[in-house]
Amino acid sequence: MLTTAFFVAAMAAMAAVLATPLPVRALASAEPEARVIVRFKPGADSVRAKALSLRATRAEAREVAQTRATALGLRTGQALAAGRSLDERTHVVMSRGMTAAQLAQRLAADPEVELVAVDRLRKHFKLPDDPLFGGANVNPETTVGGIQTRVIDQWYLKAPGTVTNPAVVSSINAPAAWDLTTGSGSVVVAVIDTGVRSDHPDLAGKFLPPALVGQIFAGYDMVGFSSNGTSQQANSITMANDGDGADVDASDPGDWITFAENNTAGGQFYHCEPADDGSYPQIDSSWHGTRVSGLIAAASNNTTGMAGVGWGLKLLPVRVLGKCGGYDSDIIAGVKWAAGIAVPGLPTNTNKAKVLNLSLGGSGSCASTDSTGSLYRDAIGQVNATGATIVVAAGNSKGLAVGLPGNCPGVITVTALRHVGTKVGFASIGPEVTVAAPGGNCINVGAGQPCLYPMVSTTNSGATTPVVGDASYTGSSASVGTSFSAPIVSGVVGLMASVRPALTSAESTAILKVTARAFPTTGGTAGTPVCRAPDSTEQAECYCKTGICGAGMVDAAGAVAAARTLNDATVTVTPSSATLTATQSATLTAAISGLAAGKTVTATHWTLLDGGSNPAVLSALGSGADTSTVTVVPAAAGSFKVQADLTDSDGYVHSQTATITVAAAPVQPTSSSGGGGGGAAGAAWLAGLLVAALALRRSARGG
Structure with missing residues (x-):
């Protein structure tokens, strides 16, 4: 038996070993930093030894x-530094002297580790009296010197067909939606991006009051979060580009990259942003988050600038992208924090977002068998459980497959359309796409010629650092991409939530699909083919098909009207008894009332949102009308939370959540037995760790 004296002595000895820095070989300043995300097993001794709240x-x-x-x-023979924590047992871990893939392989072999994922960088991928909303209806396209020109306007918001020469068919019909609502100030849309310039006049009043003294506006800057005063912190702050790392200031300081940063071999941003010709030039600041914000909720009907999709919506900036992009760990932490989910080391977010916009992404799979995919799936599931909806840009891979996180279940993935309704050449497509929206396109292709159908939005004119108080707009510049299709849909979902506060992700997804308008089959450039399923070959402009570019073209008016009708029906979830008993079988029944005459329930789907400390086990997940009742076997006392999604004969989803109480199972008499208690480090683990520490120290000293 481990005596108290031995336990104290072992802990003291181990503490002395761990407190002395390990001798680490000198590393060249150009040696890359390896970053991975490590999730420890729930029963790991290092987790049980000290819990993390x-x-x-x-x-x-x-x-x-x-x-x-x-x-x-100490166990793996590699000096490691820890970064941010994503939950109670998931942390960023950094080292030098090997690649991130090599570090992941080494750490994954440790018996205490559940999964390891490389922490990869991802990158950002647009009838009020506002002047930029009107324009081209009064001044149609003309040709000057053989080059087409037109007055730039917000063509993408108007009713289809009202902008002519040629006819614009992909516009979302926002004016008819505004007749129902221009957006509620209680609906918060989080912009998970580069930060936002809140000093832009058309974004004035769009941000919630500051929650902390000295905070510029509600939000958080995740970029530059580091563990301690190691070299990793210096690199993180360089990437943050604002000199102070992670903090409560989510304003965009600019994400420019100098020529040296983009070309110096071994530097922090070596070959970060290539140009089309393969060179690595200086890159100006994108002001990407500010552009996205204007499309969602720019102040409207104020005789100034532009109109946002949701005039009355509020914005929550969450900065996760800096120079060269942003790490998966910062993005995942930002997504969870925005939805009000607690993240260790971050302040509580009291302004929970109802909609989260992610105009970012990269390569990778969201399969449950993929380590990075598992981390994203887990975060998305937690966000959906709060009642929030995540909207993601499909990506700009020129017709190749959708990347991560757009290929994850539980998100609304948006691809981009040209003004005539065909797929824009740059847009990614595939079965993961939910719906399509305008993404901007240029008809003129010659050097110096104006882009005729850009996504007009708020921006800043600073090439590197911002011009304070600037009132710039993107104008005729080539502001295009699925990055600007996603916020159009986020704004629409915000309008939907304004008329249905209880809107769920399942409901919003179904509404957007059912109300989407059919893709056109004519009107594109001569010789335009039909889009095919993505493969290894790029495809430019093509005629969209359902299932490849989503269910159709977004219809804002139809979606908002449908969301309002969901309020007429009520779903109830009833357990077989007021309090269930642990280990005993029980049933849950979902029913709906208030459906319009002639409508019926065609499918019921059950989701376990939160199993609590003692998860419930659902023995059946609904996939048909006959599964309105499911069997559950709760494991132990406590509670669990489920959601029932009922699909009606029109294709709309009606959701309801319920928290079910579970009583303890009857106590069964057991024979007495010896044994130690849980929650503390075991003798073998303490002794083994101490031996490993001493051995590693001798090895590091050369004998």
Whole structure:
């Protein structure tokens, strides 16, 4: 038996070993930093030895994460530094002297590790009296010197067919939606992006009041979060580009990249952003988050600038992208925080977002068998459980497959259309796409010729650092991409939530699909083919098909009207008894009332949103009308939360959540037995860790 004296001595000895820095060989300044995300097993000794609360301060989270990283490094023979924590047992871990893939392979072999994912960078991928809304209806396209010109306007918001020469068919019919609502100030849309210039006049009043003293506006900057004063912190702040790392200031300081940063071999941003000709030039700041924000909710009917899709919506900026993009860990932390989910080391977000816009992404799979995909799936599931909807840009891979996180279940993925309704050449497509929306396109292709159908939005004229108080708009510049299709849909979902506050992700997805307008089959460039399923070959402009570019073209008016009708029906979830008993079988029944005459329920789907500390086991998941009742076997006392999604004969989904209470199972007499208690580090683990620490130290010293 491990005596108290031995336990204290072992802990003291181990603490002394861990407190002394490991001798690490000198590393060249150009040696790359390897970053991975490590999730420990729930029963791992290092997890049981010291728990991490979701409400932990940054200092507390840093201490626990570094202790676990140090122990992991001692066992694997690699000096490790810990970064941010994503939950109670998932942390960023960094090292040098090997690639991230090599580090992941080494750490994945440790018996305490559940999964390891490389922490990869992802990148950002547009009848009020506002002047930029009107324009081209009064001044149609003309040809000057053989070059087409037109007054730039917000063609993408208007009713289909009202912009002519040629006819614009992909516009979303926002004016008819505005007759129903221009957006509620209680609906918050999170912009998960580069940050936002809140000093732009058309974004004035769009941000919630500051929650902390000295905060510019509600939101958070995730970029530059580091564990301690190591070299990793210097690199993180360089990437943050605002000199202060992660903090409550989510304003966009600019994400420019100098020529040296883009070309210096081994530098932090070596070959980060290539040009079309293969060179690596200086890159100006994108002001990407500001552009996205204007499309969602620019102040409207104010005789200034442009109109946002949802005039009255509020914005929550969450900065996750800096120079060269943003790490998966920052994006995942930002997504969870925006929805009000506790993240260790971050302050509580009291302004929970109802809609989250992610105009970003990269390569990768969201399969449950993929480590990175598992982390995204888990975060998306948690966000959906709060009642929030995530909208993601499909990507700009020129007709190739949708990347991560757009290929994850539980999100609304948006691809981009030209003004005539064909797929824009740059847009990614595939079965993961939910719906299509305008993404901007240029008819003129010659050098210096104006882009005729850009996505007009708010921006800043600063090439590097921002021009304070600037009132610039993207104008005739080539502001195009699925990055600007997604916020159009986010604004529409915000309008939907304004008329149906209880809107769920399942409901919003179904509504957008059912109300989408059919893709056109004519009107494109001569010789335009029909889009095919994505493969290894790029495809430019093509005529969309359902199932490849989503269900159709977004119809804002139809979607908002449909969301309002959902309020007429009520779903109830009833357990077989007021309080269920642990380990005993029971049933849950979902029913609906208030459906319009002639409508019926065609399918019922059950989702376990939160199993609590003692998860419930659903023995059946609904996939037909006969599954309105399901069997559950709760594991132990506590509670669990489920959601029932009922699809009616028109294709609309009606959702309801319910929290079910579980009583403890009757106590069964058992024979007495010896044994130690759980939750503390075992003798074998303590002794093994101490031996490993001493051995590694001798090895590091050369004998």
